[in-house]
Amino acid sequence: MRLILAIIKPFKLDEVQESLSKIGIEGMTVTEVQGFGRQKGHQEVYRGSEYNVKYIPKIKIEMVVDKKIEEKTIKTIKDAANTGEIGDGKIFSLDVNKAVRIRTGEKGLNAL
DSSP, X not given: OEEEEEEEOGGGXXXXXXXXXXXXXXXXXXXXXXEOOTTOOEEEEETTEEEEEOSEEEEEEEEEEOGGGHHHHHHHHHXXXXXXXXXXXXXXXXXXXXXXXXXXXXXXXXGO
């Protein structure tokens, strides 16, 4: 099993979710987060005054998938979240050693 973490632009969430649904991803966790990468924030103008925004709003998506569909999942997220602009985000994939469904006690892939 693999834990897929994706950091994307907020307005891309619906498109990513719909694309993942089409390939059979049934569940994910979504969190509103803030951060910065190489761009180190950006400048905005409000009422004629310019100010720096240090942290940029992003969406973090987390899901555990079977290793067999890891690459397909990553490609789907990459394609749906891509705008071609700086700050499109990142995708990380990590090993998951164990999963347990609390309600039934099912383990491994059955717990997903």
